Amino acid sequence: MKTILYDKLQKQIIITGLMIAFIPLVLTGTIIYFQFAGMFQDKIEAQMRYRSRAQAETVDLFLKERTAILTAMADTHLFHDLLQENKLAQLFKIMNQRAGAFMDLGVIDASGIQQAYVGPYNLKGADYYSQQWFAEVMSKGLYVSDVYMGYRNMPHFIIAVRRQENDTIWILRATVDSDIFEGIVRSAKIGKTGDAYIVNREGIFQTPPRFHGKILDPSGIDPNLFGRGTTLLELEKENGEPRLLAGSRLANDKWLLIISEVKAEEAEGLIQARNIEIGVMVIGAILIVVATIFATRRTIHLLEYTDSKMSRLNAQLVQSDKLAALGKMAAGIAHEINNPLAVIIQKTGWMEDLLEEEEFQNSKNLEELKKSIQKIEFHVERARKVVHSMLGYARRMEPRQEDVDVYDTLNQTIALLENYARLSNIRITIESAEDLPIIASDQGQLQQVFMNLLSNAIDAVGKDGIIKVITEKTASQIIVRVIDNGPGIPKDRQKKVFEPFFTTKHGGDKGMGLGLWISYTIMEKMGGSLNFVSEEGKGTTFNVQIPIVIPEKK
Ligand SMILES: Nc1ncnc2c1ncn2[C@@H]1O[C@H](COP(=O)(O)OP(=O)(O)OP(=O)(O)O)[C@@H](O)[C@H]1O
Ligand SMILES: [Mg+2]
Known part of the structure; x- marks a missing residue:
């Protein structure tokens, strides 16, 4: 069209x-x-x-x-x-x-x-x-x-x-x-x-x-x-x-x-003059045609390029608007749920204490009751985890400004995950650009982002594979790429992965679907960005763009 x-x-x-x-x-x-x-x-x-x-x-x-x-x-x-x-x-x-x-x-x-x-x-x-x-x-x-x-x-x-x-x-x-x-x-x-x-x-x-x-x-x-x-x-x-x-x-x-x-x-002289004139005009016409077509093509290409860039930006804007609204709503719900959860936990504790009293010891349903209470506690705990990670994030929205060495931060995060990865025979390598500058940023939040991306990569690879981490430097950004050779993200799913609570990891308490959403929001707040390229069957690369802010001298 x-x-x-x-x-x-x-x-x-x-x-x-x-x-x-x-x-x-x-x-x-x-x-x-x-x-x-x-x-x-x-x-x-x-x-x-x-x-x-x-x-x-x-x-x-x-x-x-x-x-x-x-x-x-x-x-x-x-x-x-x-x-x-x-x-x-x-x-x-x-x-x-x-x-x-x-x-x-x-x-x-x-x-x-x-x-x-x-x-x-x-x-x-x-x-x-x-x-x-x-x-x-x-x-x-x-x-x-x-x-x-x-x-x-x-x-x-x-x-x-x-x-x-x-x-x-x-x-x-x-x-x-x-x-x-x-x-x-x-x-x-x-x-x-x-x-x-x-x-x-x-x-x-x-x-x-x-x-x-x-x-x-x-x-x-x-x-x-x-x-x-x-x-x-x-x-x-x-x-x-x-x-x-x-x-x-x-x-x-x-x-x-x-x-x-x-x-x-x-009239011979006249015909000769006319032929020269026609020749000059034909050459002029050819030049005009070539120049017009060339200039128009260039302009149209530029227009097309700007246009597509604009619509991409637009889509990104819509996406981050949607994520922000979803986030606010989720945080509000979490806050509302937090109090009832506290009451439930308090009451189950009290119920457990009560069950220790003599009159319940002989009840034939005692085991049944204990199991139920444990199940309630397990699920409440799970709910609290969700609520906490959301509230914890909401509480500390504004990033701090401290001296951060991105390469060090990456190495620390990898060290935390190395044992876990080795169990599944997954190797994590890091390849860094020389002389990455120390920047003013929030180390805790960056670590959280790296952690989420690396654990997702480990989950995606599953068993026997390599995860590559590469850092690059441009004039205004440090770019961290987390590259896995997992199954990739199917096209129809790509739009959803940044939404809160979107997960494909069911069973047990494995995935809450918050990792990417939190990471995305952190990067936006920081003035950077997070995006990815994925090809089904080949793997996924997540790119973290961190703005270079030179720390003030103290
Ligand atoms: N590297 C990856 N390769 C393939 N799929 C991925 C990758 N990273 C994320 N995904 C998909 O995106 C979904 C959302 O990821 P996200 O980190 O937000 O949630 P989660 O990992 O499922 O749960 P949580 O991180 O909250 O424990 C994942 O369930 C997975 O389907
Ligand atoms: Mg995750």
């Missing part, structure tokens, strides 16, 4: 303790994680925006430089001069020395025919009149094309400027090496999944992407989703993982530079 109660209590304490510890732990862990995740996300996004913008500026600068040099050349040369191939070749050489990345250079007249050309292809005389870019440069004055295949069947784009020279209108046109251009764009990609490319207004790749597609393929990206400046978008691609795209419009307003990254890679 009690253990169930303790188990329940233990469970409740553990559960409450864990909840109190875990709720704040999980709460702080979650809050920290989400705070951190938010910050991390912001940082990643800011970084991608920055990279996209910076790369767009680099590309813008590249285009601006090429356009500026081409415009400067057109402004500073005459159509007529540039028709000479060596002049044009020299110009081409200077342009590449100054800026680079030009693949060829051509001069086109107002009817769209290329009149002069330097470069790797044979394009002199080519007719561009019907091409869209030609119309555009004629109307706008400057034109940068999208990337296209054209005559040469490889991706490239052109920059063209229109010049007006009196009546003559002509066009200077250069092709830009798309390899160098791609290189600049590509330098922006980072990581395992990062990519950087340019798409035009229709979403066609202007530079080759690193994954999923070639130059001039449709990218599947709708450039209208991106606003002016730099825009960050999350796109779910058909082929799986969501990607983050940071797109920046270029100055020409036709092209969009896109930096793209797979979300998972960008």
